[in-house]
Amino acid sequence: MQDLQAYTPGEQPADKRIVKLNTNENPYPPSPRVIRAARTFTAARLRLYPDPVSRKLRSKIAEIHGCGIENVFAGNGSDEILALCTRAFVEDSGSIGYFIPSYSLYPVLADIRAVCKNPVALGAGFQWRMPGGYSASLFFLTNPNAPTGILYPKAEVRKFCASFKGVVLIDEAYVDFSREHCMDLALKYKNTLVMRTLSKSYSLAGLRAGYAVGAKPLIEALFKIKDSYNMDALSQTLAHEALSDIRYMKSNVARIRKTRARLTESLNGFGFLVYPSETNFLWVKPFRISANQLFERLRERKVLVRYFKGPLTGDFLRITVGTDEDADRFLQVLGRIM
Numbered sequence: 001m002q003d004l005q006a007y008t009p010g011e012q013p014a015d016k017r018i019v020k021l022n023t024n025e026n027p028y029p030p031s032p033r034v035i036r037a038a039r040t041f042t043a044a045r046l047r048l049y050p051d052p053v054s055r056k057l058r059s060k061i062a063e064i065h066g067c068g069i070e071n072v073f074a075g076n077g078s079d080e081i082l083a084l085c086t087r088a089f090v091e092d093s094g095s096i097g098y099f100i101p102s103y104s105l106y107p108v109l110a111d112i113r114a115v116c117k118n119p120v121a122l123g124a125g126f127q128w129r130m131p132g133g134y135s136a137s138l139f140f141l142t143n144p145n146a147p148t149g150i151l152y153p154k155a156e157v158r159k160f161c162a163s164f165k166g167v168v169l170i171d172e173a174y175v176d177f178s179r180e181h182c183m184d185l186a187l188k189y190k191n192t193l194v195m196r197t198l199s200k201s202y203s204l205a206g207l208r209a210g211y212a213v214g215a216k217p218l219i220e221a222l223f224k225i226k227d228s229y230n231m232d233a234l235s236q237t238l239a240h241e242a243l244s245d246i247r248y249m250k251s252n253v254a255r256i257r258k259t260r261a262r263l264t265e266s267l268n269g270f271g272f273l274v275y276p277s278e279t280n281f282l283w284v285k286p287f288r289i290s291a292n293q294l295f296e297r298l299r300e301r302k303v304l305v306r307y308f309k310g311p312l313t314g315d316f317l318r319i320t321v322g323t324d325e326d327a328d329r330f331l332q333v334l335g336r337i338m
C-alpha cells in the first residue's frame with residue numbers, strides 16, 4: 001500500500017474567475033425541482049437515518065428504464081459503485097480489465113484491491129479493438145469513452161458482452177450527451193451492468209449520486225457488501241427530484257451539444273485535431289504548440305483544461321464544454337496564445 005498511486009482528481013481552484021473546463025462538470029444549475037427540495041429539506045429528516053436501500057429513488061430509476069427495483073443499485077456517486085464491483089466480482093486471484101486510455105480511476109481501484117490489471121490498448125484513433133481470447137474477471141467499459149469522447153459501435157459492445165466470461169460494467173457517465181446507449185444490454189445479459197451518474201448531465205457532481213442497472217444476482221452482490229447507509233437522505237431525495245425532471249436535463253444537454261459543435265468548428269479552424277465527441281468534453285490535439293505547453297499557457301491566463309501526461313495521452317488536451325460565454329472566453333484566450 002505504501003507504493004500505491006492515488007487517483008488524481010481534476011483541480012478545484014479557489015479563484016472563481018477561472019474558466020473551469022477541466023473536470024467535465026455541467027455549467028448549468030440542476031433542475032429547479034432539486035433546488036426547491038433542498039430548500040425544504042427539514043432538520044427533522046436529518047435526525048433520522050436514511051432508507052438503507054434507497055427504495056424511492058430506485059423505484060424512480062426502475063420506472064425510467066422499464067425494469068424492476070431489484071435490477072437497480074443506487075450509490076454514493078458512481079465511483080462508489082466501481083469500487084464495490086472490484087470487491088464483488090473479482091477473486092483475489094482475478095483481474096480487472098479496461099481500455100487504455102479510459103477513466104484513470106480503474107487502475108487505481110485494481111491496485112487498491114491488489115489484483116492484476118489487464119488493460120487493452122485501443123486501436124488507431126482510439127477506436128474499439130478487442131483482442132480475440134481476451135479474458136478478465138471484470139471489465140470496465142467506458143462508453144462513450146473518456147477522455148477521448150468516442151462512442152464505440154454498439155454491435156461490438158453487444159458481441160463483447162455476449163461472449164465475455166466475466167462481468168462487464170458499461171460506464172455510461174456521459175451517455176446523455178451521446179446518440180446511443182446500451183441500457184438494453186444490462187437487461188438482456190446476465191453478466192452486464194450499465195452504470196450512470198447524476199454528476200454530468202444532471203449537474204449534480206457535488207451531491208454524489210450514481211446507479212447501476214443489471215441482472216438481480218449482480219445487484220444483490222453489490223447490496224451484500226455496501227455500507228449500511230451508502231446514500232444519505234439528502235442525496236436520495238435530490239437525486240429523485242433530478243430524475244423526475246428529465247426534460248430539464250435534456251434541455252441543458254441540447255445547449256451543451258450546440259456549444260460543443262461550435263467549439264469543435266472553431267478549434268478545427270485553428271488547425272487542431274478534434275475527435276468527434278459524444279460527451280460534454282472534447283479530445284483535442286493542438287497544432288503548432290504542444291499540448292503541455294498550451295495547457296500551461298491557458299492556465300497562466302486563467303483557463304483551466306485537463307492534461308494527462310504519458311505516451312498515449314500526452315499529445316492531447318481534454319476540454320470540457322461549458323457555456324457559450326466560457327467558449328467565447330476560451331477561444332479569445334486561445335487566439336491570443338496562438
Ligand SMILES: Cc1ncc(COP(=O)(O)O)c(C=O)c1O
Binds near residue numbers: 023079080103198208
Ligand atoms: C468515466 C467516468 N466514470 C465515472 C465517473 C465518476 O462519476 P461520479 O461523480 O458519479 O462518481 C467519472 C467522473 O469523472 C467518469 O469520467
